[in-house]
Amino acid sequence: MIEPARRSGGERWDGRCVLVVGLGASGNAAAHALLDLGAVVRVTEAGAGALAQTRAEGLREAGAEVELGGHDLARLDADVAIMSPGIAPDSAVARALWRKGVEVWSEIELAYRLARCEFLAVTGTNGKTTTTSLLAAMLAEGGIPSAAAGNIGLPLVEAVGTLPENGAVAAEVSSFQLASIDRFRARVAVVLNVAEDHTDWHGSFKQYAAAKGRIVANQQPEDFYLPNLEDDVAMGIARRTAARVIPFSAESAPTEGIGVDAGLVLWRGGMVLSCDDIPLPGRAGLVDTVAAAGAALAYGVGPDAVVRAIKGFHAPRHRLEVIAEFDGVTYIDDSKATNPHATLTAVKGLDNVVLIAGGRSKGIDLSVLARTVPPVIAVVALGEAAPEIVRTFEGLVPVKQVPTMVHAVRLAKEQARSPGSVLLSPGCASLDMYESYARRGDHFSQTVRASHDGDPKAPSQGREDG
Numbered sequence: 001m002i003e004p005a006r007r008s009g010g011e012r013w014d015g016r017c018v019l020v021v022g023l024g025a026s027g028n029a030a031a032h033a034l035l036d037l038g039a040v041v042r043v044t045e046a047g048a049g050a051l052a053q054t055r056a057e058g059l060r061e062a063g064a065e066v067e068l069g070g071h072d073l074a075r076l077d078a079d080v081a082i083m084s085p086g087i088a089p090d091s092a093v094a095r096a097l098w099r100k101g102v103e104v105w106s107e108i109e110l111a112y113r114l115a116r117c118e119f120l121a122v123t124g125t126n127g128k129t130t131t132t133s134l135l136a137a138m139l140a141e142g143g144i145p146s147a148a149a150g151n152i153g154l155p156l157v158e159a160v161g162t163l164p165e166n167g168a169v170a171a172e173v174s175s176f177q178l179a180s181i182d183r184f185r186a187r188v189a190v191v192l193n194v195a196e197d198h199t200d201w202h203g204s205f206k207q208y209a210a211a212k213g214r215i216v217a218n219q220q221p222e223d224f225y226l227p228n229l230e231d232d233v234a235m236g237i238a239r240r241t242a243a244r245v246i247p248f249s250a251e252s253a254p255t256e257g258i259g260v261d262a263g264l265v266l267w268r269g270g271m272v273l274s275c276d277d278i279p280l281p282g283r284a285g286l287v288d289t290v291a292a293a294g295a296a297l298a299y300g301v302g303p304d305a306v307v308r309a310i311k312g313f314h315a316p317r318h319r320l321e322v323i324a325e326f327d328g329v330t331y332i333d334d335s336k337a338t339n340p341h342a343t344l345t346a347v348k349g350l351d352n353v354v355l356i357a358g359g360r361s362k363g364i365d366l367s368v369l370a371r372t373v374p375p376v377i378a379v380v381a382l383g384e385a386a387p388e389i390v391r392t393f394e395g396l397v398p399v400k401q402v403p404t405m406v407h408a409v410r411l412a413k414e415q416a417r418s419p420g421s422v423l424l425s426p427g428c429a430s431l432d433m434y435e436s437y438a439r440r441g442d443h444f445s446q447t448v449r450a451s452h453d454g455d456p457k458a459p460s461q462g463r464e465d466g
Contacts, residue, residue, distance in 0.1 A: 076097055122291075123175070123192070127288045189216050284348065323449075360431055
């Protein structure tokens with residue numbers, strides 16, 4: 001194990017005035033943590049739903065002032081504001097804070113200042129959740145007090161409160177969170193890939209990529225940066241870090257890094273394990289595994305612990321999740337693929353793919369999905385982006401627009417080949433038809449099982465008909 005960069009374990013907050021903007025999971029956790037530290041906390045939330053009401057009640061009982069149903073822009077004075085990652089920098093509340101000169105932090109900046117443990121941070125357009133989960137499993141297998149937190153679901157503020165000085169948090173960090181850091185330092189930083197996404201929030205791909213690059217902003221020479229050797233942006237970030245650079249690859253075996261050669265995962269020239277022992281499907285699974293293994297090994301986890309974690313790992317739900325196999329056809333739920341780059345990655349390593357794609361495109365050009373042919377042999381399009389999906393694939397492979405997931409699964413089943421796959425990898429957000437990508441994936445899974453049980457009654461369709 002490498003010697004930890006010792007942390008003092010937090011700052012003093014007695015009497016400091018903190019504005020928490022947004023009452024999601026991270027905002028709620030931040031507000032409670034700051035109250036426990038003696039801060040004066042005011043929370044402002046645009047929504048007023050049942051969950052917000054419940055959280056507001058708990059915070060008021062703990063001593064916070066809570067505003068629901070909108071932001072009073074005349075009452076934003078604070079020593080610092082903790083901003084929800086879902087609030088865009090050009091929003092009215094963000095602009096008002098900037099005009100007032102209030103310092104704005106993201107969840108990860110606050111968590112870093114409260115923590116005694118170290119941070120192993122993972123970012124990228126796709127694959128963050130799987131890589132972070134696998135990295136956390138490797139840390140735990142290596143005997144390190146650890147947790148997977150951040151954009152993955154568990155708020156970082158909650159996670160760091162449970163970890164000792166010799167602990168480490170595997171942190172999934174988004175471009176939204178990285179855009180508002182100041183001192184946040186990643187002991188190990190991983191950039192999986194950077195492709196067009198969230199330009200509606202950042203304003204341009206250049207700004208989005210710049211936010212991703214901030215993951216290395218405060219690294220020191222004793223830290224580690226792991227870029228994907230096949231990603232130009234990730235490799236470009238390597239020129240801006242003071243950390244030791246350890247490239248990773250799913251296509252080659254870099255001498256001073258980790259990669260793949262002749263079916264083996266090699267760490268600095270020595271074998272770690274056979275690719276056949278990796279339980280995650282396709283090239284995407286290989287990339288995520290190699291990246292996580294490189295981060296764990298760089299941090300000092302032993303190779304045996306890394307291998308045990310890989311062999312015992314189960315992928316997070318809705319990320320290349322194999323849900324069933326019928327008559328030689330594998331049905332895969334990749335509903336978490338909410339941009340085209342994720343879909344391009346998902347099809348690699350698969351054969352005879354019938355692709356179910358579409359949803360809300362977020363203004364991203366979907367024509368790049370044509371590069372999924374082959375292995376894609378047919379496409380079923382649904383959601384707001386269905387017409388663009390049809391235009392993309394017309395003349396390349398059979399493509400048809402359908403109104404619901406039930407129709408999509410039925411048509412995909414008819415077009416599937418054995419051996420082959422039916423892959424839900426939408427390349428788009430879910431909010432045109434579902435409340436979340438998880439609900440979309442669940443509906444796909446339910447529909448697949450019902451279609452093979454001979455059940456003529458379709459399962460509930462979420463928000464499709466709304």
